[in-house]
Amino acid sequence: MIVGNLKPIEEIIENISGFEHILILGCGSCVTVCLSGGDREAKRLAKRLSHIRYFNQSPPRFDVKTIQRQCEKDLIETYLEIPPGTEAILSLACGAGVQTVADAFDAMPVIPALNTTFLGAVDAPGIWVEKCKGCGDCILTRTGGICPVSRCAKRLFNGPCGGSRNGHCEVDADIPCAWALIYHRLKKQNNLHFLTDICPPRDWRTGGSGAPRTRKRTGIGHSPEDFSP
Ligand code: SF4
Numbered sequence: 453m454i455v456g457n458l459k460p461i462e463e464i465i466e467n468i469s470g471f472e473h474i475l476i477l478g479c480g481s482c483v484t485v486c487l488s489g490g491d492r493e494a495k496r497l498a499k500r501l502s503h504i505r506y507f508n509q510s511p512p513r514f515d516v517k518t519i520q521r522q523c524e525k526d527l528i529e530t531y532l533e534i535p536p537g538t539e540a541i542l543s544l545a546c547g548a549g550v551q552t553v554a555d556a557f558d559a560m561p562v563i564p565a566l567n568t569t570f571l572g573a574v575d576a577p578g579i580w581v582e583k584c585k586g587c588g589d590c591i592l593t594r595t596g597g598i599c600p601v602s603r604c605a606k607r608l609f610n611g612p613c614g615g616s617r618n619g620h621c622e623v624d625a626d627i628p629c630a631w632a633l634i635y636h637r638l639k640k641q642n643n644l645h646f647l648t649d650i651c652p653p654r655d656w657r658t659g660g661s662g663a664p665r666t667r668k669r670t671g672i673g674h675s676p677e678d679f680s681p
């Protein structure tokens with residue numbers, strides 16, 4: 453899932469200043485699961501922002517809605533009704549959702565309420581951990597399902613740096629060394645031979661450092677046989 457955190461309230465107040473009627477828009481997918489941008493958080497934010505102390509005069513009027521996915525333009529255009537008189541949308545989606553809403557309602561300012569932080573997973577209740585950088589050429593097969601691109605502080609591809617102490621990373625002792633995890637996982641799977649296969653230099657053009665990446669499929673909406681990769 454995409455993990456995001458609510459921006460500091462002062463920044464949100466500054467960004468919405470000047471608007472008198474704002475739609476606070478929650479997103480029902482990733483940011484609901486990470487407890488930062490769902491319906492409950494949208495309602496809480498509206499309540500918090502409605503406090504007079506944040507404004508010189510009376511607070512703006514806030515409406516609250518939540519849509520299942522803000523990152524789907526079709527869905528937004530079909531189901532999202534903007535209340536009459538709305539001057540701006542304060543979106544609790546990730547950056548992709550904010551941009552999709554902004555594209556769908558391009559005459560309306562769309563303001564992000566979250567900082568989108570990473571692609572991660574829930575490791576334990578209340579703990580979200582970055583797991584993938586979307587590098588576009590996944591190597592999890594040879595690393596026992598543990599990603600060195602996102603979980604090794606030095607993004608090493610061919611084993612550990614040598615600085616690990618008691619299974620923890622030398623860059624941050626609070627995080628496990630990804631390569632220690634990989635070693636133990638591969639050992640458990642009887643696949644330690646992967647550690648001696650040298651991984652050649654990567655072609656990082658798949659990694660998002662160039663132009664925005666796009667995925668295209670044909671046959672969407674027709675029979676499955678129509679799909680081409
Ligand atoms: S190798 Fe790349 S695609 Fe696979 S989990 Fe890591 S960052 Fe994501």
Ligand code: SF4
Nearest residue numbers: 604613621622629630
């Ligand atoms: S200690 Fe482990 S996780 Fe940290 S940089 Fe070195 S190899 Fe990567």
